[in-house]
Amino acid sequence: MALVTTTEMFAKAYNGGYAIGAFNVNNMEIVQGITEAAGELKSPVILQVSKGAREYANPVYLRKLVEAAVENYPDIPIALHLDHGDSFETCKACIDGGFTSVMIDKSGESFEKNIEITRQVVEYAHERGVVVEAELGTLAGIEDEVKVAADAASYTRPEEVQEFVERTGCDSLAIAIGTSHGAYKFKPEQCTVNEKGILVPPPLRFDVLEECMKRLPGFPIVLHGSSSVPQDFVKMVNQYGGSMPNAVGVPEEQLRKASQLAVCKINIDSDIRIAMTAVIRQYLAENPSHFDPRQYLKPARKAVKDMVAHKIVNVLGSDGKA
Ligand SMILES: [Zn+2]
Secondary structure, three states: OOOOOOHHHHHHHHHHOOOEEEEEOOOHHHHHHHHHHHHHOOOOEEEEEOHHHHHHHOHHHHHHHHHHHHHHOOOOOEEEEEEEEOOHHHHHHHHHOOOOEEEEOOOOOOHHHHHHHHHHHHHHHHHOOOEEEEEEOEOEEEEOOEEEOHHHOEOOOHHHHHHHHHHHOOOEEEEOOOOEEOOEOOOHHHOEEOOOOOEEOOOOOHHHHHHHHHHOOOOOEEEOOOOOOOHHHHHHHHHOOOOOOOOEOOOHHHHHHHHHOOEEEEEEOHHHHHHHHHHHHHHHHHOOOOOOHHHHHHHHHHHHHHHHHHHHHHHHOOOOOO
């Protein structure tokens, strides 16, 4: 199977009450860890590339790594997606370079400007068989080049979604219902503390999601900033010399619930980063004389695989859907 678009994945996910995981890729071990998990669990998967990843790895390397994964796992549908495309030009470069899906994120602009540029990308993409994700509403947090202060963030306004989708022709829509980019999604004062002393963030705004669903029946919704920041890995990072105080994410049960509704794509990046870092820190602390990168990247790659497998089975529900 060659790279696919997300059209069929999303239609099946919408009707089947599950979601597809969109995992960010930056190097070989991450690509291998994600696709090994998806391959074994027979899950469709979206490999996504951010602006930061393109700058870090060079777009050609990333595309070739993803092509290698497609060759290795011919039986699962794999989409190659641009995460947070910031301009028509970036989207065009990815469309011309073999991506099957792009996001144009003009959510920081006015409603009219967002529509105008999204429409432009959609026209270029659709002529070439590529699908487009757009965004309405603004998420807080930090992700690569994307930085939004909590007070500049705003929930998606459900009364705008129908007009936006109709006028742009976009294929899926990222909405803001309280998720947030990065490992520090919520300030401690926004959270409550549970009996184990762990910060519990404010619940997602399912009322906003349900209102959007009503206005866009059958239309795939996307959630960004949906890492759960597993506390066992945060603890491991801190135990082996790291410092991640008050790192907190979105509880997995809430994401599971969202995936049973109209949410067809859930973006997960920080959890993979944290798992890799925790395992590498532990390895180096326990093996101070080792210096071969393969020695610590091997368990790191395994940590990526295990994290993705956990998400596919327990959060997304996409196992066996390839
Ligand atoms: Zn995002």
